[in-house]
Amino acid sequence: MDTRFPFVDWFRNASPYINAHRGRTFVILIEGEAMASGRGEQLIQDLALLHTLGVRLVVAFGIRPQVREALTAAEITPNALHGRWVADRQVMTCIEQVAAQQRLWLEARLSLGLPSTPLHGVELSVISGNLVTAKPLGVRDGIDFDHSGEVRRVRAAAIEGLLDKGSLVLLPPLGFSSTGEVFDLDAAEVAQHAAVALKADKLILLGESAGLADETGALLRQLTPADAEPRLDQADPGSELYRHLQAACTAAREGVLRTHLLSWRDHDALLGELFTRDGIGTMITLHRYEQLRGATLNDITGLLELLEPLERRGMLVARSRERLEHEIDDYLVIERDGMVIGCAALHLFADARMAELACVAVHSNYRGGERGERLVEAMERRARQQGMQSLFVLTTHTAHWFVERGFRTASLDDLPPLKREAYNHARKSKVLIKSLSA
Template sequence: MNTRFPFVDWFRQSSPYINAHRGRTFVVLIEGEAMAAGHSESLIQDLALLHTLGVRLVLVFGIRPQVNAALVEEGITPRLEEGRWVADDAIMARVERIAAEQRLWFEARLSLGLPNTPLHGIELTAVSGNLVMAKPLGVRNGLDFARSGEVRRVRADAVDALLKQGSLVVLPPLGFSSTGEVFDLDAAEVAQQAAVALGADKLVLLGDAEGLHDASGALQRQLTPAEAEPLMQEAAPGSELARHLAAACAAARHGVARTHLLSWHDSDALLGELFTRDGVGTMITQHRYEQLRDAELGDVGGLLELLEPLERRGMLVPRSRERLEHEIEDYLVIERDGMIIGCAALHEYADAQMGELACVAVHGDYRGGNRGERLLADVERRARRRGLSAMFALTTHTAHWFIEKGFGLADIHDLPPLKRDAYNHARKSKILLKPLS
């Protein structure tokens, strides 16, 4: 359909995306270079537009060039290790001041509502606060990183409550400790951790480059974490490319469906990526295929490979191939693109009307995406269908996880007789019990 107004055609074509994005959570990182180069004004306007379309927004901003400029002006030479400052008190004073200034700048621009401006008539509530908890990097290779830190956790419940109120949440690259200290953080890590904690639908990283290119210079539209990680290894430590790829791959492996690498140089990049079929940057996605299913004999090799590191660390009792083959009908697995990345077993003790939740394991690269919870929920459903009155588990390392899921500490006498007789006193496993009735 042709029209005198090309915008009308674009609007019609974008309508499926407008509907799909409504109510979704996006975490957007704007690197400090964009503000230093004066490119953030159009980004602010685009964020306001997304807000009016019903997108739940978390904005993370960087301040690296602004802090570097302040240090140069004042004759302070920071020590850099692996791309991070050793943030002593002098450097931290500048970091805190500039982070506060930039946050206020964002809040002021998000409040702009003058006639003849894109934000006219739009009321945005931008909220920040002590929403990111941090811990020090500490001493590494003999070097004390002082107040340079890393994210301990994002207060997801508090952020989600603000988003439900219709606020746009602003996160500076700072974190707070339980001892009342403030730490300098990597903005890309803050964005990644926020996206994972919130279960965000998208993580958008706006940096200098428009995306990733292959050897011929062609833009790569879509990569999996496995395909992107070699590029991360080749990038200079601490560089924007290394930081963004680390964030994108970690987010994908921990349940964030899509991470978009875009350039702030392109004023159309954000909307072009979100509201067109082909997009304009590079998207890092999870593997396209993952399912929770009953285990089969053909999965035994994958199970052995998954369990071996945990058995070596003493977290699980070693299981032979023969034992796994014999008990395979007790197992559930999570398969992702042909790889077994998670498992759990339900061993039934019919005489006692109890079931043992055993061998709960998730591959290290895929923890944090609620896969353990999914396995537990499915095992519990099976136990209830079989009429079992309780489930129990034995663990040496993860008692707190089971307690958080409704299990309570129990005694050896609470176990079924057969399990009680087979209990390994040398391992001193904690016994956890969960009634099902």
């Protein structure tokens, strides 16, 4: 294969996601640490690219390190509780100044139209304003938080109107009250409320961490809120992990289809998460990104694409579209983000109280993740539920794999009569059987 231009293959593989994301609403949080570290320029280019691809963007931004630096320069030491500053008048003055400076910087960079930039030839309107209303935190544990606040409401209709006109909406970590006051807000809370109010397709939280890891340090690709929320007890209140995890879980429970935890330190994180099937960070969703389910007629094309390479190599018997349609109720599939990456079929021989496990297949890019085991276990449960006493398989390439999973070598005489008569002697498939007795 000619690999002079590897990006061409990547572009082809990304095309389904380009189509899927066009016209969708994404709320993206960029923490202040990303800007302070010099990563702002690259992230803004990525945002510009998303805009040109038709994504409706709402960008919330944090300013914590910049405010901390301004307070230090002014020799102001703020009181804090549970990770939140007490925003008295002095502190609030610094917060307002830094927020204004950061907003202006972002607007300026998003207006860049030089020939070498993604926005060349594109007129992008960047809008900010009084789009978030707030209320004071009040007195907590005996401490008056003054101008530290929490989100009361996001003006979703106003933001939708701006997005409909092709604008990118900026949301600083500030909120406004009906009494004309300004309140300091947590940027992650702003992003979460915006995503929920807009019924956003995605909430993307860019922080220090690349996502959530298991006890071995391996990245967890997908979690439900129920899986992720116990980790809140292990995180320090006010820490970035706590804030992001709380925002992601709350948004997922309140209707945001997918929330993503990514690291701004990874230059490829944002585009890699959005335009590759497996992504780069951790996704939190109420709906499983990868699910094992019964097959439907809509899966026929995906099944044909999955099985064709294995049939060509002689590992599976060729199955026509008509045969798959006729037997579709016998199949389970593993679907990953709309793609069929695994399947298995269970054909019953009720008179003999036996079932055939057939067409066990996993896409070559997704082997090694115990998906084959999940399919076999699911089919064993299905066979037991149907009153079958044993499960048999015919295989030419994978006999050892099945033996390792409890199957034993058998003979043609052990098969049901109908299967014996239909046996293809030219293939010389090995016969293996597993008892389903408890």
